[in-house]
Amino acid sequence: MRLTCVVDDNSGVEDPDRSIAKASGGFLSEHGLSLLVETDRGKKVLMDTGSSERAFLHNLDLLGLRPKDLDMVFISHGHYDHLGGLPALLREGVPCYTHPSTFLGRRFIETSGRLREIGPSEGLLALLRDNPPTYDDRPRELVPGVSTTGEVQRSTSFEVPSSFVIERDGHRTPDLIMEEQALCVSTKKGIVVLTGCGHAGIVNILSQVRRRSDRKIAMVAGGFHLWRAAPDMLLRSIDGVKRFNVEKVAPMHCTGFAATKAFSDRFPGFELLGTGCQMEL
Numbered sequence: 001m002r003l004t005c006v007v008d009d010n011s012g013v014e015d016p017d018r019s020i021a022k023a024s025g026g027f028l029s030e031h032g033l034s035l036l037v038e039t040d041r042g043k044k045v046l047m048d049t050g051s052s053e054r055a056f057l058h059n060l061d062l063l064g065l066r067p068k069d070l071d072m073v074f075i076s077h078g079h080y081d082h083l084g085g086l087p088a089l090l091r092e093g094v095p096c097y098t099h100p101s102t103f104l105g106r107r108f109i110e111t112s113g114r115l116r117e118i119g120p121s122e123g124l125l126a127l128l129r130d131n132p133p134t135y136d137d138r139p140r141e142l143v144p145g146v147s148t149t150g151e152v153q154r155s156t157s158f159e160v161p162s163s164f165v166i167e168r169d170g171h172r173t174p175d176l177i178m179e180e181q182a183l184c185v186s187t188k189k190g191i192v193v194l195t196g197c198g199h200a201g202i203v204n205i206l207s208q209v210r211r212r213s214d215r216k217i218a219m220v221a222g223g224f225h226l227w228r229a230a231p232d233m234l235l236r237s238i239d240g241v242k243r244f245n246v247e248k249v250a251p252m253h254c255t256g257f258a259a260t261k262a263f264s265d266r267f268p269g270f271e272l273l274g275t276g277c278q279m280e281l
């Protein structure tokens, strides 16, 4: 399969020694994530759509693709930085798959004592009413070789989302972002796990994958959400990932610079992926 990073916070590097190709310039990077999986059978499954329709469509165009070329879009969770290009896909009738709670409630993040809304836009919610996604909280095969993890069981004590708030029926409560699911792609070398923001915890996500299959985990790529992690939590996350004997790690998006550096120091199989990067797996 081929993995392409359509949108990420960073631009990544070309590294022929590690078979990472970088499409020639002009890509837009922004806070957000969008990863494209092209299976060996020619199916195109997109996970998430970046923050803005502009960057998403611009980058898709540079890759020689139009929205209707995609077979489906899987939305990992309900934060704006994964939903930017979704309206363009819904307007073209691209089938959407996600968890039943992804678009429920109003979502906020607390920074410096203030709440900032980070959920879907009103325009997107209106489009979703006319183009309802397929909802599923259980593991589901989207196309042969590409499956969702289902809702991730939370078992570690240190991977508990903080700073997030959800408002439902006028009541605000801490948001554990329970809807977040990851994607599992079966390759000849093992399973490739793709995470959106990783709010469920990267160790919890890999445990969920392991519960479903004892195949080797060839790579985990995507957001690990460690940009605000305390040093001890970061080390516990890294030790936890190591226990799965993951061959390659590609922390992206909301992993944050310090955590990305820590992974690069501790994993020989570290890969620096970013917008416009492609890997054959």
Ligand SMILES: [Fe+2]
Pocket: 032, 033, 079, 081, 082, 196, 197, 223, 253, 254
């Ligand atoms: Fe995110």
Ligand SMILES: [Fe+2]
Pocket: 077, 079, 197, 199
């Ligand atoms: Fe998120």
